[in-house]
Amino acid sequence: MIVSPIEWNSPSVASNTAPNNPPGCPPGCQYVPRTQRTPMIHSAHSSRGTGHPGANNTPSLLRDRFWWPNMARDVRRFVQGCPDCAMSKSPRHLPSGKLLPLPVPNRPWSHLGVDFVTDLPPSEGNTCILVIVDRFSKSCRLLPLRGLPTALETAELLFNQVFRYYGIPEDIVSDRGPQFLQSMECLPTLRCDWDIRLRLPCKKLSPRFVGPFTILEQVNSVTYKLQLPSPYIIHPTFHVSLLKPHHEPVSLPTEPGQTEEPPLPLILDEGSVYKVKEILQSRRRYILQLT
Structure with missing residues (x-):
């Protein structure tokens, strides 16, 4: 069964459509008065049979039968304000914002970089290393592990092996892995x-x-x-x-x-x-x- 996305013979449109189309209206098209334009765009864009087409495809569903001045502008304004499209559709342009260099630290162990080195040959039962680098002095702590730790174990390693000796850092740069994202909940003083x-x-x-x-x-x-x-x-x-x-x-x-x-x-x-x-x-x- 094919469902028509627009009620072409809608009584409300037919009753409010002027019998004589204004100048500029293409032959075979009906002029839509101002009060019926928004419901018409909503029917072409947001009905169940259309699937929320974009600002370029929505006018194509209307131009075959209907016309009014500045139709493309009105459709684009409606599509830009559609809440469903704003939440569900992925952007088609490149990510905004340029990458900025990390701030230069003023003292040792105030800005850290952490990451895991995994899948290493076993050495005394250890196959993973937690690498903690001080971005000021380039000094690093290498902590051997038997495998990837949990978020709580990662937080305990940072507390016991770094914070207890050098204090709480101002920021920590990581690759946003689950161990780091969840372990940050144990460190409320860090702006992550x-x-x-x-x-x-x-x-x-x-x-x-x-x-x-x-x-x-x-x-x-x-x-x-x-x-x-x-x-x-x-x-x-x-x-x-x-x-x-x-x-x-x-x-x-x-x-x-x-x-x-x-x-x-x-x-x-x-x-x-x-x-x-x-x-x-x-x-x-x-x-x-x-x-």
């Missing part, structure tokens, strides 16, 4: 970036972006600090390559007294941030107790 982990059934189909969030300040030329909700237990500073501008959605005309509800927030690993609006169905479970 954490990933947003969503509790969703399929990672491949999960949203690429969450938000929108207000920018609090610009830390440097490529880093911004955002105002995050309290359930988001992550560091609020992000590189510009992880951000994209927010465009206000084009609201559909509603009946008097009706308001368009914003989309529900996402669920984080740390806890649910959904607000239950309505219970659609329930199932009763019985627990048998044996005596």
